[in-house]
Amino acid sequence: MQLARVVGSLVSTRKSDKLHGMKILVAVPVDMDTFEEKGAPFVTIDAIGAGEGEVVMCVGGSSSRQTEMTEGKPVDNTIVAIIDSVDVLGRRLFDKAGDMRQEAEKPEPQVREEEVVMVEEATVEAHEIPQITEVAETIVVEKPEAVAERDNSFERVRESRRERSKKKNK
Structure with missing residues (x-):
């Protein structure tokens, strides 16, 4: 499993029949200490209704085909959770409410x-x-x-x- 921030969406008018109706997003991994984006963007299937800017939990490989929506589908990465907060050793590393306020304050x-x-x-x-x-x-x-x-x-x-x-x- 990996944490990532949704940075965009992908639209494909021609695709495998098994992918029709699936929302495809673009996400970038985030550093667990700073929650800053790090690494290359990747494509993922949205199984839960995530939106741009949200920090999400993604699963890859055969785990990505374990949701109701993705079972038996040709997918290799799926968003399975929207992250509300992350606490490690009693310290809050991430809080969605605070993160969304920062997004709103961008000029x-x-x-x-x-x-x-x-x-x-x-x-x-x-x-x-x-x-x-x-x-x-x-x-x-x-x-x-x-x-x-x-x-x-x-x-x-x-x-x-x-x-x-x-x-x-x-």
Whole structure:
């Protein structure tokens, strides 16, 4: 078993039928003394409903297939617990409540106008927005006139793609 912090998620649209419906997360091992991240990120199946930023207990190998959700599935690592606290020799090393307060106190990314980024279509769930802004490091604010210009460009691109698709499907 190992303790790790959930740092992200993984989405796969094509996968083994046995993995359909399973939530796949990315986690990084944590040092038991400092609870700082250490080591390489790894992929794990979430068997209990963990979220980004939480410290979790993971099991690997054949143990990862011992939960109801993972039995008989092609998995090699599974989250089996969300850690609330860790005490060693009478000393509290980790407390989830204190850890979550520290996460909440992190400064928000600064917003600055840089450029208009064209995105044709995207579906983003509400819980993914903080992850996206952290990865992007900047948030783009569009001017109204740029939006109108961009919409015309998108329509031309969409029409061109529709035409190519029609020709390809004939």
